Amino acid sequence: MASAIKTRNAATRLLAAVAVLSGLVLSTAQAHAATPPSSAEVSAATTTALPEVDMEATVLAAQIDPRRPDSTQTPGAHDSVLAVEQALQARGFLDARWVDGYFGTSTTAAYAAFQRSLGYTGLDANGLPGVTSLTALGQGRYTVTHQIRAGARLQRDGYTVDTRTQNMLTEAERLLGFSLTLSQGSYNPGGDPTSAGTHDGGGVVDINVDGMSSTTRTAVAKALRQVGFAAWVRNPTQGDWPWHIHAAAINDTDLSTQAQNQTGDYYLGLNGLANHGADDGPRIPIQTWEQYQRSH
Template sequence: MTFRSWVTTAAAVALLVPAGGAAASAADLPTVNMEATVKAAQIDPRRADHTLTPGAKASVLAVEKALQAKKLLAAQWVDGYFGTETVAAYAKYQASLGYTGLAANGLPGKTSLTTLGAGRFTVTNPLAPGAKLTRDGVTVNARTNSMLAEAQRRLGRTLVLEQGSYNPGGDPSSAGTHDGGGVVDISVTGMSAATRTAVAKGLREVGFAAWVRNPSQGDWPWHIHAAAINDTDLSSQAQHQTGDYYLGKNGLANRAADDGPKVTIHTWEEYQRLQ
């Protein structure tokens, strides 16, 4: 090896060596389960206590330690609980990368999480909303579209969207839930009460937080509102809805008890692994 080659190689290795430590390969680094981390980021801020999201503690701790190292999160919040302080710190980190809007919503995205983990952790179970597309004249992302297609297959009926995603200010009564991705309103025209409930159940089974909405609850007609759990493009308001769903609430501002059909809650990715 020439001296020049040796210097180049040594410099490359040095970039991978933490101060005072030995070089670590990717295999030596801890892992962060992105699915579990994003789930915790939706549920934990809505809890009345500091109960940890099952299966997420180690991953959340790794993320929090990385945010602390960047002086974005105080040591007292490095606890495995992805609460409001951690969400705010992660949003600041996303902004530091130049992200804005939905890309800086405090939910870890695949690119930002991988960048945060450089030299610290590797990312497993990655999530991505996919490309935007048009369905029934409204916008959804590829992940949401796949979930709807599977719900249709299971239900044996076509679902027609009244409102899609990425629709900021499109319907003031939606309170911002449709500003980001993963959220749709489904027409119930021609459906009986039993069918409406069956459709909401079918949507829940594939990974949506879904409820039948009626005019007595707000300034809207009968419809089914559905938010895709773990969609990393969820608006802050939709994040709150999916978190409340896990906590047995109705996804409305009053945070009353869930009034929808009972199912075992799964994300879309969890559902697919069960098939």
């Protein structure tokens, strides 16, 4: 009997000890759960929760949408453009009626006004989103993905181009198996009145075609299109210029307004000239330089 009582008492003390330990573990867990998150944890959680703005899609829409005869939106750009427009509206640059996911002329003008509010002028305030302005606009509202950078300016054949354009030309040359020579470069405001301002900014070049056959000229235009240029063979019947190939790098963030219009027209099946004629170049699936890189 005494032995049974001792065994029962020992079991009771063991159960009590387990209960105490369980309480301590529970209290510790509760205390940990009650500890407020650090500022770094809050910041990380906030950043994760922000929507994303695809810069590639947004910049493309900014070139194409203003050239459309209707309000059709650029495929894949709606959510990103909408987030940009909402940010412009919140800052007082865009009326609510234009917050619709369509990067039309009103959105372009609003974005240019925002760029000017940052102190930008000229090409930096052309209404075409750049990494710095797009990031500044989205502070606390969205994060920027698929960023595009024109890169540093450099010399090629005695003309100025940006790094992105140079890389595109180099890849086109690799596809062709021979070198190309420029007859005009970029960042040449007012340098050639016949170009109607297309060369005022970055991303636009003319290719010398002296000695090329018709077949070779077409092959060059096709290679340029493959790597992300809106490119056309130009002839003297179209304007006051010699035979050459005109190429504008789609989505170059330094494009002049006139060059933006040309790339938009290219997507709409036009020739990039003032007569808005049908595209007379080799028709291939249109893609940007970044899209080409991802597929090769």
